[in-house]
Amino acid sequence: MTSHWAPEQYLTARQLNAFLPRAVIKQIREPRDSTTTMVPDGELRVTLPTGQWAITIYIVIERPTGAGTGIRTRWFFPSGVTTTTLRYARGTVSAQSDPDDTLARMGAHFLTTAVQYGSEVFTNQVWTAVMEHSIVTLPAGGEIGLAWAQQTFSSDENYVAPGSYLIAEPVDLF
Amino acid sequence: MSWRAGQRIDDAALNLRGTQYVIKPSSTDRSSTVTPTNDPDLSLSLDPGLWEIEIGIYYSSATAAAGIRTIWTTPADASLVSLRACSGPGSVSTDRLSTQARLIGQVASGEVTYGHGNGLGNAAGATESALVRIVTAGSVALAWAQRTSDVGATRLHAGAWMRAEWIEE
Numbered sequence: 001m002t003s004h005w006a007p008e009q010y011l012t013a014r015q016l017n018a019f020l021p022r023a024v025i026k027q028i029r030e031p032r033d034s035t036t037t038m039v040p041d042g043e044l045r046v047t048l049p050t051g052q053w054a055i056t057i058y059i060v061i062e063r064p065t066g067a068g069t070g071i072r073t074r075w076f077f078p079s080g081v082t083t084t085t086l087r088y089a090r091g092t093v094s095a096q097s098d099p100d101d102t103l104a105r106m107g108a109h110f111l112t113t114a115v116q117y118g119s120e121v122f123t124n125q126v127w128t129a130v131m132e133h134s135i136v137t138l139p140a141g142g143e144i145g146l147a148w149a150q151q152t153f154s155s156d157e158n159y160v161a162p163g164s165y166l167i168a169e170p171v172d173l174f
Numbered sequence: 175m176s177w178r179a180g181q182r183i184d185d186a187a188l189n190l191r192g193t194q195y196v197i198k199p200s201s202t203d204r205s206s207t208v209t210p211t212n213d214p215d216l217s218l219s220l221d222p223g224l225w226e227i228e229i230g231i232y233y234s235s236a237t238a239a240a241g242i243r244t245i246w247t248t249p250a251d252a253s254l255v256s257l258r259a260c261s262g263p264g265s266v267s268t269d270r271l272s273t274q275a276r277l278i279g280q281v282a283s284g285e286v287t288y289g290h291g292n293g294l295g296n297a298a299g300a301t302e303s304a305l306v307r308i309v310t311a312g313s314v315a316l317a318w319a320q321r322t323s324d325v326g327a328t329r330l331h332a333g334a335w336m337r338a339e340w341i342e343e
């Protein structure tokens with residue numbers, strides 16, 4: 001049994017809040033073109049206090065037109081971060097072109113490994129949605145989140161869409 | 175409903191409502207077996223109540239045939255309130271980065287097989303989750319063996335994890 005609370009400990013708002021999950025919901029349709037160099041997303045990031053955190057990121061991918069073929073991702077994090085699990089990446093294969101009927105990638109990777117997801121051209125309100133998860137230890141807290149770029153270099157934009165979200169759940173706060 | 179009017183708020187009640195985690199500290203290798211036995215690490219001791227349990231299974235196998243098979247073990251009087259929702263690579267998958275998916279509902283003792291063909295070290299991932307009613311306090315564990323018996327090992331990787339979230343009494 002994980003024990004966050006000790007006998008006779010004072011119930012404070014600070015302590016109660018500390019154990020609640022943090023959520024970030026993406027508001028802006030963020031475009032990237034002509035780049036395969038992964039840089040942090042503008043919104044899918046969270047600043048966390050010291051501790052061990054289970055982080056899940058749901059990424060909605062949009063590919064409006066043309067030859068852009070989806071995205072590649074990695075995570076960015078403060079120095080000193082260690083992973084206590086691998087980073088699970090479940091989504092479309094790199095070459096997929098139909099989110100309704102596709103082969104899947106179900107690999108477990110390091111935080112910094114480039115993971116590539118394919119996406120079909122966006123039509124009829126159908127996006128591609130993928131999930132990544134890892135449990136990380138932040139010895140001194142800091143900002144952690146998703147970095148991404150195009151899967152393959154193209155002047156046609158790729159997007160991470162609004163409605164993508166990140167959830168961080170505390171596993172252990174030291 | 176998690177809290178009752180007039181209930182005493184103490185450390186035991188608060189800790190019960192905190193999510194329970196266990197994270198596998200080191201990898202376990204098994205070979206030449208198709209009889210699932212409890213993993214030495216992926217087990218949680220749970221108090222009575224309704225729990226949502228989820229397991230992240232990161233695994234690899236030396237040969238494509240070996241793969242992994244899983245079941246859950248629970249206290250004798252515990253019961254799955256839901257089916258066990260399992261998602262992972264198809265049983266004959268040989269490529270974790272391009273595989274048909276296995277998306278299946280199973281009972282606790284139903285063996286679920288996942289494939290792997292990328293050699294020891296390049297882990298694939300599967301997740302399983304279910305609602306479990308614990309009557310007498312005890313342990314819920316992941317038990318596993320190879321999909322097909324093989325002298326080449328199947329590995330459950332360090333960092334595989336299990337979480338339990340208390341729902342109600």
